[in-house]
Amino acid sequence: MKLKGKKTLITGTATGIGREIALRFATTGAEIVAVDWDEKNNKDTAAQIISRGGRCGAITADVSSETDVTRIFDAAGQIDILINNAATVQGDGYLMELSGENWDRVLAICLKSVFLCTREALKSMVPRKAGAIVNLSSANALMGINLAAYTAAKGGIISLTRLTAAHYARYGIRANVICPGTIGSESSELYYQEHPELGAQLRALYPGGQFGKVQDVAACALFLASDDAAFINGAVIPVDGALTASHRIPSLNP
Numbered sequence: 287m288k289l290k291g292k293k294t295l296i297t298g299t300a301t302g303i304g305r306e307i308a309l310r311f312a313t314t315g316a317e318i319v320a321v322d323w324d325e326k327n328n329k330d331t332a333a334q335i336i337s338r339g340g341r342c343g344a345i346t347a348d349v350s351s352e353t354d355v356t357r358i359f360d361a362a363g364q365i366d367i368l369i370n371n372a373a374t375v376q377g378d379g380y381l382m383e384l385s386g387e388n389w390d391r392v393l394a395i396c397l398k399s400v401f402l403c404t405r406e407a408l409k410s411m412v413p414r415k416a417g418a419i420v421n422l423s424s425a426n427a428l429m430g431i432n433l434a435a436y437t438a439a440k441g442g443i444i445s446l447t448r449l450t451a452a453h454y455a456r457y458g459i460r461a462n463v464i465c466p467g468t469i470g471s472e473s474s475e476l477y478y479q480e481h482p483e484l485g486a487q488l489r490a491l492y493p494g495g496q497f498g499k500v501q502d503v504a505a506c507a508l509f510l511a512s513d514d515a516a517f518i519n520g521a522v523i524p525v526d527g528a529l530t531a532s533h534r535i536p537s538l539n540p
């Protein structure tokens with residue numbers, strides 16, 4: 287029961303990695319506040335946790351909206367752990383084909399949400415001189431592949447997290463980043479079914495020949511949020527099966 291009694295607010299819990307983090311944290315004693323704008327599936331996440339004996343409340347909200355984020359934290363009360371996980375790639379694409387409107391939307395959902403939620407969480411963490419924040423970036427931020435707005439937002443998350451760590455360590459607060467490689471979540475699997483050539487090309491870049499699982503990311507988030515990671519602050523941790531470590535030059539790296 288590593289996180290016994292720790293109130294943990296997680297964004298993007300209706301599906302995928304966020305749902306898995308919520309389920310995993312609940313089994314270690316955390317009280318989950320599950321936030322997503324997909325009310326139906328988010329309530330399902332909460333119901334799954336409660337049916338397994340865990341504690342979870344679901345909040346329906348848009349994490350890119352300042353008004354909604356204020357409402358979320360007013361309802362949640364004091365937070366011990368924040369996991370900024372919600373994101374989107376909808377409307378994103380190659381830089382020269384991207385509209386300003388879609389850029390703004392993706393940046394708002396992927397990056398502004400992290401700023402808004404972090405700011406509100408710090409208000410309850412700083413006075414108590416304790417707190418852990420785990421932000422979901424992406425291998426995209428370390429590599430520069432397609433999806434211009436998403437990649438820029440995920441790079442911004444790394445910088446914002448390191449700034450948070452540097453400024454708030456004196457208050458006993460830690461902030462770390464996970465950079466997943468391709469993870470077989472529902473949405474990514476759907477995406478690669480629709481873009482099979484891209485999926486095959488991408489899989490070939492993985493030195494182990496396979497994508498990761500939502501459980502791989504949840505395990506890392508649990509470690510970073512727990513006291514086991516007490517001296518890990520401002521770290522950027524790839525969970526990517528050596529994708530970003532490899533040269534991807536076949537003759538040099540067979």
Ligand SMILES: NC(=O)c1ccc[n+]([C@@H]2O[C@H](COP(=O)([O-])OP(=O)(O)OC[C@H]3O[C@@H](n4cnc5c(N)ncnc54)[C@H](O)[C@@H]3O)[C@@H](O)[C@H]2O)c1
Binds near residue numbers: 347422
């Ligand atoms: N799956 C991957 O391959 C992969 C790879 C690298 C990084 N990541 C990162 O991991 C995190 C989770 O990825 P995933 O694949 O589980 O994503 P997903 O698309 O399956 O889930 C994202 C969740 O966020 C919610 N959401 C989106 N916008 C929201 C908003 N404005 N307000 C509230 N909720 C909102 C969605 O409803 C959804 O439930 C994301 O930050 C993603 O960028 C994923």
